[in-house]
Amino acid sequence: MSSVGDDAETDTEATTRAGVVGASGFTGGELCRLLTAHPEFDLVQATSREYENKTVGSVHPNLRGVDLRFSDPTDLESVDTLFTATPHGVSMEHVDEFFEAADTVVDLSADFRLDTEEQYDEWYDGHVAPEYLEKAEYALPELNRENLTGAELIASGGCNATATMLGLKPLVDGGLIDSNDRVVVDVKVGSSEGGAGGGAASSHAERSGVVRPYAPTGHRHEAEIEQFLGLSTAFTVHAVDMVRGASATGHVFPGERVTKGDLWSAYRDAYEDEPFVRLVAGGGGVYRYPEPKAVAGTNYAEVGFELDPANGRIVVFSAIDNMMKGSAGQAVHAANVALGFEETAGLEFGGLHPVGAP
Amino acid sequence: MSSVGDDAETDTEATTRAGVVGASGFTGGELCRLLTAHPEFDLVQATSREYENKTVGSVHPNLRGVDLRFSDPTDLESVDTLFTATPHGVSMEHVDEFFEAADTVVDLSADFRLDTEEQYDEWYDGHVAPEYLEKAEYALPELNRENLTGAELIASGGCNATATMLGLKPLVDGGLIDSNDRVVVDVKVGSSEGGAGGGAASSHAERSGVVRPYAPTGHRHEAEIEQFLGLSTAFTVHAVDMVRGASATGHVFPGERVTKGDLWSAYRDAYEDEPFVRLVAGGGGVYRYPEPKAVAGTNYAEVGFELDPANGRIVVFSAIDNMMKGSAGQAVHAANVALGFEETAGLEFGGLHPVGAP
Amino acid sequence: MSSVGDDAETDTEATTRAGVVGASGFTGGELCRLLTAHPEFDLVQATSREYENKTVGSVHPNLRGVDLRFSDPTDLESVDTLFTATPHGVSMEHVDEFFEAADTVVDLSADFRLDTEEQYDEWYDGHVAPEYLEKAEYALPELNRENLTGAELIASGGCNATATMLGLKPLVDGGLIDSNDRVVVDVKVGSSEGGAGGGAASSHAERSGVVRPYAPTGHRHEAEIEQFLGLSTAFTVHAVDMVRGASATGHVFPGERVTKGDLWSAYRDAYEDEPFVRLVAGGGGVYRYPEPKAVAGTNYAEVGFELDPANGRIVVFSAIDNMMKGSAGQAVHAANVALGFEETAGLEFGGLHPVGAP
Amino acid sequence: MSSVGDDAETDTEATTRAGVVGASGFTGGELCRLLTAHPEFDLVQATSREYENKTVGSVHPNLRGVDLRFSDPTDLESVDTLFTATPHGVSMEHVDEFFEAADTVVDLSADFRLDTEEQYDEWYDGHVAPEYLEKAEYALPELNRENLTGAELIASGGCNATATMLGLKPLVDGGLIDSNDRVVVDVKVGSSEGGAGGGAASSHAERSGVVRPYAPTGHRHEAEIEQFLGLSTAFTVHAVDMVRGASATGHVFPGERVTKGDLWSAYRDAYEDEPFVRLVAGGGGVYRYPEPKAVAGTNYAEVGFELDPANGRIVVFSAIDNMMKGSAGQAVHAANVALGFEETAGLEFGGLHPVGAP
Incomplete structure (x- = not known):
């Protein structure tokens, strides 16, 4: 099969063969977009x-x-790296097939994000391939870069968990909260x-303009946050009127009061060398805090904070594109590292x- | 001057003369809309x-x-009730003039919401007519109905405070939190x-699609909440992509665990007789929780809640139209009571x- | 069955029993909203x-x-007036049943809008109750008021046709075009x-922000326009990012040049006594032309025009709420007349x- | 001054020095975005x-x-290519200064789009540097590629004119219309x-959700269309609820009937070798016609058509990002050619x- 995307970008030197399973979905489409323009990957199947x-x-x-047609998922090409963007529960059923077709598998579902079968069972329904859980590496390089090099199974994180963890991690690492x-x-x-599914609640007429609490409690992404940061969060998600974007506001009450200087130190230490994190904390202009639309389509995360003198609260803001830094972009970033x-x-x-x- | 709005509604029996100061602004326009269709008020000046x-x-x-033209605010008609929708700080300068023109003044600014000059000075800049603070009654009937009858100076509440207090008040009154x-x-x-002002940050191109933290800490509406509920809140406001609406999510951690039954009792006790509060807590369908667009243009508030079993948190949702229940509607409601x-x-x-x- | 909506409006004197078939759809919901607050109708079934x-x-x-529950459409209550908001093709199958239940039937589908079976067959598929076509009266009072009094079967017009005809009719009646x-x-x-259906194309993610030509040619509403105005229009519909609203721009090339005065005369003659048409043609301010959001939720139409000196073109603008003036509001208006x-x-x-x- | 954008793209070999005048505006910002990531240009001043x-x-x-700060426009760096994104009328006053600083000037305003002083005076106000009009080349390569090579003064086209001309040009070139x-x-x-200006009409609250006819007749972009295509168009512009995008629908009545085959031939001939034009005419799926949101942020134009059998009308659709293909992208494209x-x-x-x- 010839390579695709020749008319979009000259990736003539791309030699790492890649495939995308579940390519007609939203994150599958993002993978196709990224891989056809990627200097190293040659997308051979979707x-x-x-x-x-x-x-x-x-x-x-x-x-x-792009000169590429969708093909049957039961007839996988042999590739170097296979990106799988299937609904939760599908990848764990087919993971053996995936590894027959590819050396490296990067999965965008929730199937391999948690470390143990016990954790998985607590938040999801029974795992059918638990032996892969230990093998899998979480994709977010800001959390797990050191383990990604050479990883064979990579689990891209949940979008809400990603936004939240990028916001809170510097506080944990800096010893400001526990x-x-x-x-x-x-x-x-x-x-x-x-x-890409749909349904009445997702129709334009019903979904436009909402501030809809759709996961008031018990959101599964809490599991990832606890696993990586050791924090039990009181977590609530609202749907608002945008297509792309996740904005997480953390209201954090540290045991001991912190200063603005403590916060700057913690966030600079955490992110000064990170290529995809922008610190946005105050300053002038229209965009003083992290804003999802400012990172739409990108793999960037914006992170910022304020301190509430009235009660010692740290207010943490983080903004990502849920389909990019929160899914497909994170997956490609992790593959780049791996x-x-x-x-x-x-x-x-x-x-x-x-x-x-x- | 003849009455207006004859072509819209037959308010031929309306005999209470009303005026609106600041009628070209957004809430001033809402007042004109409400008063021209009101069965008791005859809007004679805007x-x-x-x-x-x-x-x-x-x-x-x-x-x-509507057959009515704007007139000069320095030449006030004699009316029974004057609604004043001016920027903060203007009403307190002109309150004596207002009472020369009217028996009852309903002010939509922040000038008369707080009880004492000390409170006012803490959150705003020096008050020039502090002698009116004690005289003023807060407009929200759900909080203050018993004091509104016969009130001469009524202060319509802040929109964010209104949404928040309607959500939290049943928890306080029910003894579930302190x-x-x-x-x-x-x-x-x-x-x-x-x-109605504007500016670069408010332009459609910059304001569309935002999740913009515009008051991360220190929002002045905290003062009203503390005054009425005795609660010090960690309060943050985000601008999202809608024109009308305020949605407040309270994350409340009671000293002792409460049950769903406790919550239902508290909210039913608080609101079962309230004509403008709808309890919306779960159930099926697309709209399971309070939703600002479901009350847009109305004086209704929707209030609901969930309980987080993981940590005992009460999640409280409330939704209003910021210009109606959060301002002009609340003002008319209070005037009706008064x-x-x-x-x-x-x-x-x-x-x-x-x-x-x- | 007791009447409903008592808490919304005091319609204690409402004595005309009404029912709505297809009440869970969008226009069915509008009918319920209008009828529960209507001073004459008592909504007894949905x-x-x-x-x-x-x-x-x-x-x-x-x-x-509102204290009313949906009931089975095969068990119709006996009412005075039945409003039917069913998909195209359903009402003509059940029209005999409708008249067994009611004296007056107001249908919101396309089933009875056209005069003859031939016309219907040209634009839709075979009619199963063609004997009702002649009996039916088109609902739009601005076009057909004189025939509505006492009408037993009323056909509410198509929303795009309604907007278009309200814009063009004065030009025809005034003899400015033929x-x-x-x-x-x-x-x-x-x-x-x-x-209320849905599907991928209607999902929020796909439908947001579009300027989507969804009926470039051959739109069925052309039939109504030709029937009533005798004009064959080159007609194209675009979906844009709003939920309610239809805005029709007519680009009209009269055989002989007309003046702005001709236009004002024609439009004033047509609409000066119409309670639901607002002429909006230039002037200052932000809203100089008809604007759908200015009439959202209402039964009003805004109509305006400009003259293009470069080529003699008359540009006609009209704006309605497609679910109100374009459907349920028009239906209630017609019923009021009837x-x-x-x-x-x-x-x-x-x-x-x-x-x-x- | 060192080059900028090193952290975004490795443009270490970029050797053509570029500057942007008017860089804080919307199209100026687009120029900065494009030039900092451009493999040939080194942006040295904004x-x-x-x-x-x-x-x-x-x-x-x-x-x-991006590591670059705005500087004073009166102190221009010496560059190879200067992009000027100033309000209409400014560039013609400063064009001599621009050429002192740069060999090539690419102007995004309307100042140099028209060929003669007479044309300019007809549509705008008096030109102060008419001697440059003949020298200037129109930027749109699909119209003017052969004259762009080596051009020293390039005039980027109007966004609405660009969209319109890309839609209609194949009909003219193919001899289907005159x-x-x-x-x-x-x-x-x-x-x-x-x-980026603003004002009440542009505020989010007023501008959201509009279908606002803001240039019903006499739009200045008609001049460009007439100059290049020889067509006098009946031209009307509506503002709709999006930030980026221009969608032009041409309703064209050819002297003689054409076939779908004629259209396909004409459009394929015109665009089969164009790198930035996508033909989108029917087919299945959600996006059957040109859609501005599908090209947002890009230099692509989508062009499509339908034939109306009822009247021989050709309906032409074209969609661009007004700030890209309609302005800054077109400018960079033209500079690439030049x-x-x-x-x-x-x-x-x-x-x-x-x-x-x-």
């Missing part, structure tokens, strides 16, 4: 049962110039988080201004 | 310095059929909250479905 | 197969306070026009300002 | 009087990682077209899916 033989551009209009402290996380997300590519390869797009409600 | 002699419909297109308990309030509001009218007079509109991002 | 026994408020959150003149109509509509009620009864709501994308 | 010494990222949040044929153009645009770079250099971004209302 599967979709529903749209078999149709061009990827017939579903994803931004890929109209597991005894009260942490409330109030998340606002766009409609793409629900995937395979020894330039970390930012294929992820250079920096976003638009002005932009509406992407 | 002032605007900037638009003097223009029709109210030239600024407020929904009032195009001032020692941790209460985080995360508010999402529409662009009309900023008023003057002995039917409480719901002129406030019957129940909202639209479906509706986008009103 | 049918929905899918939501039988659920409250109407469980589907339409603006009706949460069937030989070129008329292009470019319509922009909201997502509620597609009904039954001899005050024309504006139950339709007084004048809209909101500011308002987002309703 | 001017803004208002924001002098502030970072470009303080105004354009997507450029937060200047005697009736052509109506109905354009829908986003709020970024108004620039300077002999790869045409697509720096313009590879292909857009996002799904995306809201960018």
Whole structure:
């Protein structure tokens, strides 16, 4: 099979063969977009049962110039790296097949995010391939870079968990909070988080303009946050009127009062060398705090904070594109690390201004 | 002067003369809308310095059929009730003039919301008519109905405070929380909250699609909440992409665990007789929790809650139209109570479905 | 069965029994909203197969306070007036049953809008009750008021046709254009026009922000326009990002040049006595032309025009709420005329300002 | 001065020095975005009087990682190519200064788009540097590629004219229409077209959700269309609820009937070798016609058509990002051609899916 995307970017030197399973979904489409323009990857297959033989551009209009058709997911090409963007529960059923087709598997579902079968069973339903849980590495390089090099099974994180953890991690690492402290996380997300499916609640007429509490308590992403940060969060998610984006506001009550200087130190230490994290904390202008639309389409996260003198509260803001830093971008970033590519390869797009409600 | 709005509603029996100061602003326009269709009030004057002699419909297109022109605010008609929708700080300078023109003054600014000069000075700048603070009654009937009858100076509450207090009050009254308990309030509001002014940050290109933390800490509406509920809240406001609406999510950690039954009892006790509060707590369908767009244009508040078994947190949701229940509607409601009218007079509109991002 | 909506409006004198078939859909919900607050109608039944026994408020959150549950459409109550808001093709199958249950039937589908079976067959598929076509009266009072009094079968018009005809009719009646003149109509509509169904194209993620040509040619509403105005229009519809609203721009090339004075005469003659048409043609301010959001939720139409000196073109603008003036409001207006009620009864709501994308 | 954007893209070999005048505006920001990631250009200066010494990222949040500060426009660096994104009328006053600083000037205003002083005076106010009009080349390569090579003064086209001309040109070139044929153009645009200024009409509360006819007749972009295509268009522009995007629908009545085959031939002939034009005409899926949100952020234009059998009308659709293909992207594309770079250099971004209302 010949490589695709020749008309979009000259990736003639791309030699790492890649495939995408579940390519007609939203995050599958993002993977196709990133991989066809990636300097190292050569996208050779994109599967979709529903749209078999149709061009990827017939579903994803931004890929109209890409010369690739969806193929049957039961007939996987042999590739170096396989990205799987299937609904939760599907990848664990097919993970053996995935590894027959590829050396490296990067999964975007929740199937391999947690460390143990016990954890999985607590938050999801029974795992059918628990032996892979230990083998899997969490994709977020800001949390897990050291373990990603050479990883064979990579689990891209949950979008809300990603936004939350990027916001809170510097406080934990900096010793400013610990597991005894009260942490409330109030998340606002766009409609793409629900995937390409649909249904009455997702229709434009019903979904437009909402501030809809859709996961008031018990959100499964709490499990990832606890696993990585050791924090039990009081976590609530609201749907708001945008398509892309997740904005997490952490209301954190440290055991001991902290200063603005403590916060700057902690966040600078955590992120000064991170290529995809922008610190945005006050200053002038229109965009004084992290803003999801400022990172729409990108792999960047914006992180910022304020201190509430009235009660010692640290207010932490983080903003990502849920489909990029919160899913497909994170997956490609992790693959770049795992395979020894330039970390930012294929992820250079920096976003638009002005932009509406992407 | 003849009465107006004859073509819209037959209010031929309306005999209480009303005026609106600051009628070209957003909440001033709402007052004109409500009063021209009100069965008791006869709107005889609407002032605007900037638009003097223009029709109210030239600024407020929904009032195009109303036969009334803006007039000079320095030449107030004698009325029974004067509604003042001026920027903060203006009403306290002119309150004596207002009472020369009217028996009853209903002010929509922050000038008379707090009880004492000390409180005012803590959150705003020096008060120039502190002698009126004690005289003023807070407008929200759900909090203060018993004091409104016959009140001469009524202070309509802050929109974010209104949403928050309607959500939390049943917990306080029901004895489920007290001032020692941790209460985080995360508010999402529409662009009309900023008023008719404008500026780069309010332009459509910059303001569309935001999840913008515009008051991370120190919001002045905390003062009202503390005054009425005795609660010190950790309060943060985000601007989201809607024009009308305020949605407040309270994350409340009671000293002792409560049950779902405790919550139902508390909220039913508080609101079962309230004509403008709808309890919305779970159930099926698309709209399971309070939703600002479901009350857009109305004087209704929706209030609901969930219980987080993981940590005992009570999650409280409340949704209002910031310009109605959060301002002009609340003002008319309070005036109805003060003057002995039917409480719901002129406030019957129940909202639209479906509706986008009103 | 007792009447409903007592808590919303005091319609204790309402004595005309009404029912709504297809009440869980968008226009069915509008009918319920209008009829529960109508001074003459007493809504006694609202049918929905899918939501039988659920409250109407469980589907339409603006009706949460209404004490009425959906019932089985095969068990119709005896009423005076039955409003039927079913998909195209359903009413003609059940029209005999409808008349067994009611004296007057007001149908919101396309089934009875055209005069003859031939016309119907040209634009739709075979009619199963063609004997009713002649009996049916088109609902739009601005076009057909003289025939509505006492009508037993009323056909509410298509929303795009309604907007278009209200814009063009004065030109025809005023003799400024005739069937030989070129008329292009470019319509922009909201997502509620597609009904409560859904599907991938209607999902929020795909439908947000579009300027989507969804009926480039051959739109069925052309048939109504030709029937009533004798004009063959070059007609194209675009979906844009709003939920409610239809805006029709007519680009009209009269055989002989007309003046601005001709236009003002024609439009004033046509609409000066119409209670639900506002002429909006230039002037100052932000809203210089008809604007759908200015009439959202109302039965008003805004109509305006400009003259293009470069080529003699008349540019006609009209804006309505597709679910109100374009459907349910028009139906109630027609019923008011048919039954001899005050024309504006139950339709007084004048809209909101500011308002987002309703 | 050192080059900027090193952290975004490795443009270490970029050797053509570029500057942007008017860099704090919307299209100026787009130029900065494109040039910092461009493989040939090295952006050495971005001017803004208002924001002098502030970072470009303080105004354009997507450029937060770019190490460049605004400087005074009266102190221009010596560069190879100067891009000027100033309000209409400014460039013609300073064009001599521009050429003192640069060999090539690419202007984004309307100052040099028209060929003669007579044309300019007809549509704008008196030109102060008419001697440059003949020298200037129109930027749109699809219209004017052959004259761009080596051009020293390039005039980027109007966004609405660009969209319109890309839609209609194949009909003219293919001999399917001529200047005697009736052509109506109905354009829908986003709020970024108004620039970064603001004002009440542009505020989020007023501008959201509109279908606002803001240029019903006499739009200045008609001049460009007539100059290049020889067509006099009946042209009307509507503002709709998006930030980026222009969608032009042409309603064209050819003197003789054409077939779908004629259209396919004409459009394929025109665009089969164009790197930035996608033909989108029917087919299945959600996106069957040109859609502005599908090209948001990109330099692509989508063009499509339908044939109306009822009247022989050709309906032409074209969609662009007004700030990219309609302004800054077109400018960079033209500069690429003028300077002999790869045409697509720096313009590879292909857009996002799904995306809201960018």
